[in-house]
Amino acid sequence: MSKPNQPFGMLAEYTTAREIYHACESVRDAGYVRWDSHTPFPVHNLDKAMGLRPSPLPWIVFAAGISGASLGFLLQWWVSTIAYPIVVHGKPYFSYQAFVPVTFELGILFSAFGAVLGMLGLNRLPQWYHSLFNAPKFARATDDRFFISIEVSDPNYDPEKTRALLESTGAVSVEEVED
Amino acid sequence: MTLVTGNNVTFKQLTDDVARPIEDPPLGWWLAFGLALPLLGLLGVALAYLLWEGVGIWGVNNPVGWGWAIVNFVFWVGIGHAGTLISAILFLFRQNWRTAVNRSAEAMTIFAVICAGMFPGIHTGRPWLDYWMFPLPNQMQMWPNFRSPLLWDVFAVSTYFTVSLLFWYVGLVPDLATMRDRAKSKIGQFAYGLFALGWRGSTRHWQHYEKAYLLLAGLATPLVLSVHTIVSFDFAVSNLPGWHTTIFPPYFVAGAIFSGFGMVLTLLIPLRKWYKLEHIITIKHLENMAKVILLTGSLVGYAYAMEFFIAWYSGNAYESFAFVNRAFGDYWWAYWTMVSCNVISPQLVWFKKIRRSPMALFILSIFVNIGMWFERFVITVTSLHHDFMPSSWGYYTATFWDLAFLLGSFGLFFTLFLLFCRFLPMIALAEIKAVLPIANPHYGEEDGHHE
Numbered sequence: 001m002s003k004p005n006q007p008f009g010m011l012a013e014y015t016t017a018r019e020i021y022h023a024c025e026s027v028r029d030a031g032y033v034r035w036d037s038h039t040p041f042p043v044h045n046l047d048k049a050m051g052l053r054p055s056p057l058p059w060i061v062f063a064a065g066i067s068g069a070s071l072g073f074l075l076q077w078w079v080s081t082i083a084y085p086i087v088v089h090g091k092p093y094f095s096y097q098a099f100v101p102v103t104f105e106l107g108i109l110f111s112a113f114g115a116v117l118g119m120l121g122l123n124r125l126p127q128w129y130h131s132l133f134n135a136p137k138f139a140r141a142t143d144d145r146f147f148i149s150i151e152v153s154d155p156n157y158d159p160e161k162t163r164a165l166l167e168s169t170g171a172v173s174v175e176e177v178e179d
Numbered sequence: 180m181t182l183v184t185g186n187n188v189t190f191k192q193l194t195d196d197v198a199r200p201i202e203d204p205p206l207g208w209w210l211a212f213g214l215a216l217p218l219l220g221l222l223g224v225a226l227a228y229l230l231w232e233g234v235g236i237w238g239v240n241n242p243v244g245w246g247w248a249i250v251n252f253v254f255w256v257g258i259g260h261a262g263t264l265i266s267a268i269l270f271l272f273r274q275n276w277r278t279a280v281n282r283s284a285e286a287m288t289i290f291a292v293i294c295a296g297m298f299p300g301i302h303t304g305r306p307w308l309d310y311w312m313f314p315l316p317n318q319m320q321m322w323p324n325f326r327s328p329l330l331w332d333v334f335a336v337s338t339y340f341t342v343s344l345l346f347w348y349v350g351l352v353p354d355l356a357t358m359r360d361r362a363k364s365k366i367g368q369f370a371y372g373l374f375a376l377g378w379r380g381s382t383r384h385w386q387h388y389e390k391a392y393l394l395l396a397g398l399a400t401p402l403v404l405s406v407h408t409i410v411s412f413d414f415a416v417s418n419l420p421g422w423h424t425t426i427f428p429p430y431f432v433a434g435a436i437f438s439g440f441g442m443v444l445t446l447l448i449p450l451r452k453w454y455k456l457e458h459i460i461t462i463k464h465l466e467n468m469a470k471v472i473l474l475t476g477s478l479v480g481y482a483y484a485m486e487f488f489i490a491w492y493s494g495n496a497y498e499s500f501a502f503v504n505r506a507f508g509d510y511w512w513a514y515w516t517m518v519s520c521n522v523i524s525p526q527l528v529w530f531k532k533i534r535r536s537p538m539a540l541f542i543l544s545i546f547v548n549i550g551m552w553f554e555r556f557v558i559t560v561t562s563l564h565h566d567f568m569p570s571s572w573g574y575y576t577a578t579f580w581d582l583a584f585l586l587g588s589f590g591l592f593f594t595l596f597l598l599f600c601r602f603l604p605m606i607a608l609a610e611i612k613a614v615l616p617i618a619n620p621h622y623g624e625e626d627g628h629h630e
Contacts, residue, residue, distance in 0.1 A: 021620035024382075040190060040357070041613035042385040043620055050382055055390040061398075076325040079314055084322035091326060101331040101409055105338040108402045112342040112395060116349055119391035123384040126376035133379070139360035141380045142353065144190035 008131035008179040009035075009151040010162050011138065012171035017043045020146035023169035024049040027148060030165055034154035038132070038147040040140075060118035061111050068110025072103040135177045149177070182276060182614055183459055190612050193459070197606045198361055200454040204601055207453030212597045218590025225583040226301065234304040236580040243563045243575035248302035249413075251585055253555040254438070255295035255592075256336060256410055257431070259343070260403055261439020262288025264471075266346060267399035270392075276467055278611040279460045282354075282604065283450070284443050285347040290595040291442070292340045294588040299332075328412035335409040342402055346395045349388070352378050353609040407435040414558065420501035421562035424489065430482035434554060437475035437521070440468050441547030446596060448541040450605070459606055462535050469534040472547060476525030479554075483522065497567055505561045509574060513557050520550025552585075 014020045017039070024037050028051040037050060076099040085093045120126070132138050132149055141147050148171075150162050159176070166174045183193065200208070229236060239246040262284040269277040300306050312333045314323055323330050356378035359371035378384070411431035414422040444465065451460040490502040506514050524546040533539045565572045599605070612618055 016622070017618050017620045018622055018624065037382040038380040039382060039385070040380060041353070041609040041618060042389050043382070043618065044613075045620065046382050047386040049620070052383065052386055055387045057387055057390040058394065061394050075314060079322040080325055084320075086324075088324050088326050095326055098326040101328075101405070101412075102325060102334045104405060105331075105334040105402075108398050108405075109338040109341060111398050112345050115391045115394045115398070116345045119349070119387045120376070122387045123381075125378070125384070128372065128377040130377060130379055138379075142357040142360045142378070143194045147380075 006179045007152050008134075008177045009149050009154075009157070010159075010166060011132065011135050011175055011177045012148045012166035012169070013137060013140075013173045014146040014148070014169075014171055017146065019170045020148070021046060021049050023148055023166070023171065026165065026169045027150065030156065032150055032154050032156050034157075035148065035150040038138070038141040038149065040142055040144060040146075043146070055122065057115065057118050057122060061114045064114025064118070065107045065111035069103050069107030071110070072106030073099055075106075076102055131177055131179045134179075135175065137173065137175075138177075182279065182611065183461075188615060188617075190615075190617075193606075193612060193615075194357060194361070194608060196456065196459065197604045197608055198358065200600070201358070201602060201604065202361075205453045205455075207449065208597065208601065211449075211593065212601075215590055215593035215597055218586050219594045220590070221583050222587025222590050225580055225587050228580065229301060229304060229584075230306075234302070236578065238575055238577045238581055240573055240575060242566065242571050242573045243560055245559050245563060246575060247556075247577055247581040247585060248298045250552070250555040250559050251588055252295050252298035252302075253410055253431075253559075254552050255291045255298075255588065256339075257407060257435035257438045257551060257555075258442045259288040259291040259295070259339070259439060260407060260432070260435035261443050262286070262291075263339075263343060263346075263399050263403035264436050264439065265443070266350070267396040267403065270396040271400060275614040276464055278607055278614050279464050280443065280447060280468070281610070282347075282350065282607040283447060283600075284439075285343065285350065286596060286599045286603075286605070287439075287442060287446060288343045289340070289347060290592050290599070291439075292336065292343060293595065294592050296336060296340060297588065297591070298584075299336075328409065328416045331409045332413055335406045339402060339406045342395070342399055346399055349391060349395065350607055350610070351603065352376060353380065353388075354604045354607065356380070357608055358604065404432055407431040414562075419562050419566055420495070420497040421505065421558070423498075424486060426482055426485055426489070430479070430486075433475045433478035433482065434521075434551060437472060437479055437525075438547060438551035440472045440475070441544045441551065444468055444472075444540050444544035445548060448537045448544070450600065452537075454600075454605070456606065459611065462537070465537060465540055466534050469528045469540055469543075472543075473525050473528040473534075476521060476528075476547070480522035483518065501562060501565070504565050505557060508561065508565065510557065510561050510564070513553050514561070517550050517553040517557050520546045521554060524550070 012023070014023060020037060020039060021043060024046060027035055028049065037046060039046065077094060077096075080095070081093040087093075091098070137145070138147065148166065150157060150166070156162075163174050237246055237248070265277050265284040266281045266288075270281075299312075300309055310317070312323065312330070352375060355371050355375035359368060359375045362368040362371055408428035408431065411427035415424060415427040417423060447460055448465070451457050487502050490498045493499075524543055527539075527543060528534045533543070560575050564575055616622055
């Protein structure tokens, strides 16, 4: 938002899942990199049509889960043997069998936080302002319309050629969006 | 199976149908809210009196030290389980019909766990000492006992609540964005916008989002099974006849799902009518849920029978006595209420007429709720009131304040649920749109293959 009325990119609108799917294939094949599609629901395999790489989220969740479970087990070991060693039920201080439930629960808890925070982090959310919200018709991206946005900063971006490409893919409207 | 009935369903129409009752709440909502609020008020009065006077206002005595507080706790935690089953387990099994009911069932889970969590918090009458339950450094230099099932319960229930809340909220984000983009008022735009986190339906986002959703479903599945397992350990790890049985974990989980589906039906049958969502939550959906009730109800019936068999087969005099006492002792009325509601009533679902009639299912669901509350009561009280030594036997009667807490917890539950229906989309819009035939990117193509 350095200067007002600077263009952010081109926004094309589609009416069906099928059109956006094939349009994404065309934009991908034309070699664009700084672009995105917007749909009211996850369209099956649209990420493949856009040529996106698989999400690394499972690794984040795995790391979080292992940390949670280890931390849970360590906590119980430390509390029961070092911080407050006391004989209960005649069991040894380090009665690891009894530590399974809490270890499990903390593993799940940390994994869930890993999944949600990891997803938000990878998506750079929350981000309450975005240039696309300047386009009034973009409100239908959460209702019943499908959009493709190509940013000005893309090396292949050319106002005429990009518009022509998007129009050739069956867009019902193509417009420039301000930054 | 058609998930949404009616001709030429469009995405726009679905958005409108789900958002309309939020923008213009029907009369039924106001009536229900008017009934829920006084009950919530009753809870407030009961809580105030409890804090003022102490747990002596309840009927708990020696030997029955666990009264309705634990009964209500176990009952409410169980209610929550259906929500997680619908949202997580049916998701992993690719049961697309779940999209019509998962949002409201998950909300039900969260509110039920709130009601449940309240009881351990107040059951000592000294909620300001609740921090004793958590492993926090404190001035007494004491730490909790990690060998106790009661402490496992603290971790299980708080993890369950947190994960359910995260799962529900993640599912809500795209729909909050829909509400944001529809909102006319400044407050609506701000509030929905704030919680929508700036969601813009980006495919780059959906990709991580769907992965997160799948992983959360995969995490919630073992979690939900562990929660009622651990709740059952509160009983099963003790030495008391009638509690000390290995069947408890699966039996509690089956009962939890049974009661939870009962509550889902109790909530959704009136709501689908008031909110005019009969084309989204169809008879087929009700029928599917009724079948789950039949299955889990039969499992519960099997568990009751197996408990009796093992009590006899174990050759243990105390165990045998505990079960004969359950069925024919002082609390026979509670036992047979439980059996009629939980074992006999779900068998009516075998009849197609009944499982396709919303009215019949609504009545049935009330019986399931009653029966499962009695199950928790029977398990808790009958084992405590007559244990090994006749000299320590006793009888337990609930007081008015016990009842006030039970009714009050329903007030809290219904108030929270109705507020949810008032302000948030009770159908998972983005999910239900995604399973429509027109959402398939190859819809209408000649070869129409799936990758």
